[in-house]
Amino acid sequence: MQYRHTSSPCPKNIQNNAVCRQDFLTVFWDSQKVYMTEFLEAGNTVNSARYIETIKNLRRRVCRVRRSISPILLHDNARPHTARATIDALETLKFEVLSHLPCGPDLAPSDFHFFSHLKRDLKGTHFTPDDEVKQAVTPWIKQRTPEFFIDGMRKLVLGWEKCIERQGDYVEK
Numbered sequence: 001m002q003y004r005h006t007s008s009p010c011p012k013n014i015q016n017n018a019v020c021r022q023d024f025l026t027v028f029w030d031s032q033k034v035y036m037t038e039f040l041e042a043g044n045t046v047n048s049a050r051y052i053e054t055i056k057n058l059r060r061r062v063c064r065v066r067r068s069i070s071p072i073l074l075h076d077n078a079r080p081h082t083a084r085a086t087i088d089a090l091e092t093l094k095f096e097v098l099s100h101l102p103c104g105p106d107l108a109p110s111d112f113h114f115f116s117h118l119k120r121d122l123k124g125t126h127f128t129p130d131d132e133v134k135q136a137v138t139p140w141i142k143q144r145t146p147e148f149f150i151d152g153m154r155k156l157v158l159g160w161e162k163c164i165e166r167q168g169d170y171v172e173k
Helices: 048-065 084-092 109-122 130-142 146-165
Strands: 024-029 034-040 072-074 096-098
Touching: 024 048, 024 109, 034 048, 034 130, 048 084, 109 130, 109 146
Parallel strands: 072 096
Antiparallel strands: 024 034
8 A cells, every 4th residue: 555646657667577577697706706606596586695605606716716815805794794603704704894984885896886887888788588698798898908997096095085074975977
């Protein structure tokens, strides 16, 4: 039931169908390159157990590629990231975790840099099966130059500095 004025238009019922479905991509990257991507299979959700498996895979990948560097992880405050089991796993795997500042989503480089460029470059492209999305995203990632990743980290530092200057107030671009 809904309260509305008699002259207000009826609310529209939006149905979720295959055309509206979104694929979920998890990407881990630094100032040099992408280390790992994971597409979530249709019908699955990210929970703590799923995220723990993802970070275990990431740890193995980072150890193969950058043997001497301890990984630093910046993720948001979503439930799978902040669950007790996830925190314990991150400690066991020896990840250093940067706190996600409460200044807004503008401080997540995958949101303000990586995915914004990906969306811009793939805008208007319609994919039918999930494999088409993977086939478009994978070469897009490989075409990124080192400057792309450096620029993303530079923007992250500038965003954190703005947040600190404003003593934790929301930072908007």
